[in-house]
Amino acid sequence: MNILAQAQRDLRVALVGNPNCGKTALFNALTGSRQHVANYPGVTVERKEGGLTTPAGRRVLLLDLPGTYSLRARSPDEVVTRDVVLGTQDAVPPPDLLICVADATNLRLGLRLALELKQTGRPILLALNMFDIARHRGLEIDTDRLAAELGLPVVTAVAVRRGGTAALLEALDRRGDLAEAPLATTTWTPPDATGIRRLQQEADRILQATVRAPDRRDAVTRRLDAVLLHPVAGLAILLAVLFLMFQAVFAWAQPAMDVIDGGFQALGVLVGGLLPAEGALGLLRSFVQDGLIAGVGSVLVFLPQILILFLFILLLEDFGYMARAAFLMDRIMGGAGLHGRAFIPLLSSFACAIPGIMATRVIDSRRDRLATILVAPLMTCSARIPVYTLIIGAFIPDRPVGTGAWGWIGLQGLVMFGLYAAGIASALIMSFVFKRLLWRGTPSEPFMLELPDYKLPRWRNVLLALWQRAQAFLRRAGTIILSMMVVIWFLSSVPRPPEGADRPDIEYSLAYGIGHLVEPVLRPIGFNWQIGVALIPGMAAREVAVASLGTVYAVQDAEEDAAQLGQALAGKWSLATALAFLAWYIFAPQCVATLSVIRRETGSRGWMWFSFGYMLALAYAAAFITFQTARALGAG
């Protein structure tokens, strides 16, 4: 092996570009599956890194930076981009080369960014992405002239086609010596209005000299927008898309959920057969079967629902529709004191509040971001679905709401819809209240957003992103949720009942003691001690409440057979208690993982406790009102 080549370290390259310039698609094309996602220390901004080898055998470490219009950073996302480019990000060594990615069909803002990047003194390569689309639309770009005018090497790229990155890879080979070059000092300072204006006018001049563009918009985008951005039809279509999305989450996920369910059930039986039921090994058997397998299974069963929801969100985002949704919703959300950009984070929160809260980092203003973070956990996340399904299945009769024209609407489905609606309404009301109480008189920040041209989503990009989401969920299931299930199993099984015990095993356990301790507080809202025990792990992860109820009620295989647990509950709870339990879970103080993300995102323990406290208060109040009202009406 060549010792010199071995001594040569990897070339560090960073991708910088406007939002929607196809930067991530280019990153995927260059690195394939050799990438991993982590977070920058201290912030939840995603750090995407990947490796690649150039045709000449040079190894390159590629970093995908968050999209930005300028190095004048405003959101946490853009701060990361600025700091990495300037070499002041502690966790990332300064890149040897910046690849400025620009959308060839929409060069104007990308060229200004390239000119601004030039001021940093770092080596830069301009990549004109989506070059095939530009050519297809009749744009003529004189790349040689462009390179001469900018004083930067320019290559073309087609991220979505095989071989579309060949020119870029060759250019990397030509810059292989950069790793040894000394780092130039930067002269960049945040530009004022005059500076930005001058750069844009320079970019416009270069554009005029190098690009001949037909004077028309993308025909597909124009026709689609005529319908999708229509004031009335656009909103109706947005509602239809959301309806379809939830329909899919419930209907399409069922077969996959049944398979996962069956798999864990079979595994439980298999393991149960291997270990004896009595003696010390009986405790081990109970631990493996009820604690480990049932616990992990009860959570993994939601993976299909979460993936379907994310699939929709990723497809809509790739298609270019999400920015339109923000446009359509801006005024409606503005009425509740939320920013138009809060729409996407809140939508993601239907899957899980954690990615939702992380998505708020695209909101520039701290106040607008904070308001969104505080209400995001009120959106009905998928972890509440099992709780709702269990209680509705057990207590709400499965019959149509009415007869004739109303015959197709099921009562159970209507209650489910009502719970979702209550979550949305409470989120809007609370953000309105926060805006009035906490930030009185400060108006919402301006809403300015680029609406990109529509383009067909690429399966490769969507599936890669989906896989990354699945990994994050599995990690969560494997750590927090699993450990909580073990704790609950332990509390409900220890100590073991004495010989000749005549009461159920659970009444000798630690869980029984804890449940009785909290019962007085819960009595006014109609909760018994068993619910008290289930609520505590339910705060670690809401869905665990179902499994915990199962364990506490000592119904074997509760998670595998929700109907059985449902029957047990129907015999033991009053309707008023069941309704109060549902009301509690609309607001249910969020899970530990969400709280820790809130702390990280807001950078303050105070906001974490505030959000925990206000949701706990709302949950208690809602359950109290529901229970007392239901009892007064004779459902107690």
Added chain:
Amino acid sequence: MSITFDAAIADIRPAPAICALGSARPGFRGRIRGLRAFESGGLPAEEIERRLLELGFVEGAQVEILHQGLFGGDPIAVRVDAATIALRRREAAAILVEPLE
């Protein structure tokens, strides 16, 4: 308050009918003649001006209002050269435009 104006053109011609983009209807086409940013949404005028500039609202750029929202015709989607930008009428009021025939 910061005012930038295309002085040369304003001098030789009789003042063209310059209006604010924020009060124009969908279908309006024009050319940007200046930015007259003011404090909005808790941000100083200078910051509003910089944000508008960063999205390409620079003197000389051609604009067209493509769409508007249902309530109060807000926000609006504006074509700026080859890009489409969504913004509220409040901030669009800072963009001074001369109509094109």
